[in-house]
Amino acid sequence: MLTIALYFAGSIITYFTKKASAIIAFIFAVLANIAFVFTKPLNFHLANFNLNFSLTPLSYIFGIIILTLASFVMFCYPNTKERQYYPLFLLSLTGISIILLSNNFLSFFFGWELMSVSSFFLIYNNKDRKAGLLYLVASAVGAYGILMGISVVYAKTGSILFSSFSQNLNLFSRREIVYLIFLFGAGFGVKAALMPLHIWAPDGYREARDPFTAFFSGGLSKLGIYGFLLLLFVFIGTDRFATFHITKWTLAWLGGLTAFLGGFYAIFQTDIKRLLAFSSISQMGYAITALSLSTSLGVTASLYTVLSHALFKGILFITAASVILRTGKHSFDELGGLVKNMPLTFIVSVFAVIGLNGVPPMGGFPAKWLVYEGLIKAHYPGLIALMFAASTTAFLYSYRFIHGVFFGKRMPSLKNIKEAPFVNILSSTILMLALLFIGMFPGWVVDFFSPAIKFLGFKVMVHTFGTLSTPLGNFNGFLVGIVFIIAGLFATIVSLFFSRKMRVSSIDTYSSGEALTEETPYHYSSNFYLFIQRDFSGFLRLSARKFYFSIARFIENSAQGLRRIYTGNGQVYIWYVIIVWIGLIIGFLYKGGFK
């Protein structure tokens, strides 16, 4: 409870402080973060409703991941000078902590709305109003889904407590439960940007204030996963949900399609933050597929994905924030060659990208490995192919990110760009070390998850501090990490001997005999994957957004048709009245008139 109070107090105080609000906000965030871990259960009555708050093992894990990331992002240098940045950030954290701590539907919904609205104000700006409004509409649709779900539950059980729902599950028929999954799933799916509901995400992430985007993608979207875990395994129950084969199957394939299509669209983005946004959509697809397997491996994989994604996407969005802060440019077409100006940012983001690709020894690998093992264990041979295809697209878009920002010949206009602010580098370095840590000691991470996994009703997988074992195979993250370090040292030493380095300038490259100057644009960055784009142009033109907008246009046009009747002209209405009267009289006479 103290957490919520601290966040709320922080958000009010930072509204009135001016220059010091960064420090105050950070202090409040850290204090609230610590307070979260020691939350005591609390009960109070409000207007006949019994509101109870307590920390469950699941919300403990999610709280630590999300709120800690929030503190790190809060620590970063803000790109915006708006005074409402910190208050709204803290207000959205207030909402999140209410969601995580509440054990009843009423405060859960209140927190959900608080989070949505406060993050809406951080997206909405005058440059692109549509992006913010789209987020608001999508959130509203999701919130209505949740609200309807809650009202269905309340009508049946007469209580808003989580526990009474899960205890009185027998009251619900099988069809009603599927209906509830659909309603709640719409709300959680919007937050996690599950594929048909993702339309707000690319533009929303692009327009969100920096570096709040890092938290938006890394932390806030995880609440969708939290909601799904809560709904499927706590409310409905692990054993009960295991019998819903078609629902499971649908959710798994939706997640798989999200993972693949998100990655595929990310390849062709020219905007830094849009690319990362599609990548986030893709990664959340992994988490949803993993959890919908409803096995021990699947849930572990889902939690692992949540953790690793929070870390590396946090770093990458902080990098994007630094780049945008220093250059003022969003597009890969205008960037390039920044490795000379921002070497530290580059190193950090290379490690993050390795994590994003799921290459050992970084933390992204155990997550992907668990997803694959879980899918094989659960007999989804088709879906595993799709997931692997999705992870292959990650190589393409993450290289585009790294190449577009840091590599190639630098434009003359970017020559005087400074290194990113120290606070950004510091916080992303700490996140990077955490990413390396969870890659090398996957067993400890599973230890950390084990209360939540048990709470959800699964067995914890076999593990030691560095090894994960499934019935299919094992992965020794510690050995891989050690071998990586030793082999890397060996290769570095080899590379330092032998021939001398001869530093050459950027114009001293092979150019088929063309005489290059500093100004010559000799850089390949725009239309990076043009050859794929050309061959799949028809497919790429399809989008869910266009589909929704065409529905909207259809409704608008039919409303226009209706408007022809309701012209607003008084004479026409009198004619209508006369026609109705005549019709009634004719009908009356036809029926037989007065008898």
Add this chain to the structure above:
Amino acid sequence: MTWAILMPFILMFAGLLYMGFARKIHARIQKRYGPPFYQNIYDVIKLFSKREAAFHGGMFHFGPVLSLTGIIMALMFLPVGGKPLFSFQGDLFVLLYLAVIAPWGMALGAGNAENPLASVGIARALTLMLGYEIPFFIGIIPIVVRTHTTQIVEIIQLQQINGWNVILFPISALASIIALHAMLGNKPFDQPIAPHEIASGPLVEYGGKYLGILQLYQAGAILLSTGIYVDLFFGGASNVWMFFLKTFLIYFVLLLIGEVLPRFRIGDALKFFWKWPLGIALLGLLVAVLGGVR
């Protein structure tokens, strides 16, 4: 342990010899005499003993280093001819992802070369990867699902009991071998390094010791990809010589096929992979699933 440390270097050495044979065969097809088969070893020694190497920045240096690291690591986790090395500590998926570190290192290094030709090469390589990785992976799913293990050593042992997977899953093996062909960078799929179009692509700015390191990486990569294929489909090998024989035979056959084919346009290559090998791989998976593999 000793073998795990030594084996990567033995395999890289063997890979250099394979590349030498390839050059010889290439020359004989063109009615040239060609260099001796140990020429590539001389080349690497020559490259390492160059006095200077052009240097374009930190990542230009660490890219090849990461490549060498990655290839050494991946070879340590590949079971070679009866020697499991570290492969009990990491299964098939670990190996497949470790195999990505090395090309990723080269991509990062080439990106820092400040030459658009290198970037084009990497873009093409990644596009090709999007093409071949998916059929290759779908090709090996039936094995994993049937044997119900992802430990490569166990897959090898089961093949010695039940017969080779290439006989059990011929359709999947076909799909995977086409993908393997592209993985090796053989002729119709050598767009990333197309010398006539983009001046050797990623390697364009590299010279001296860096090129030497990248040659070692390429040599190792030949043994890595053919080695994975042999372990998964051709029953592994009982000793090291058998392993070399099998990998060389596969390499040789694919080389002969490749030498007579012209290069695809990169977009067509991707379309080809998503049409034929992917279709064959999905057919193989379907046949395997219908055949009761669960």
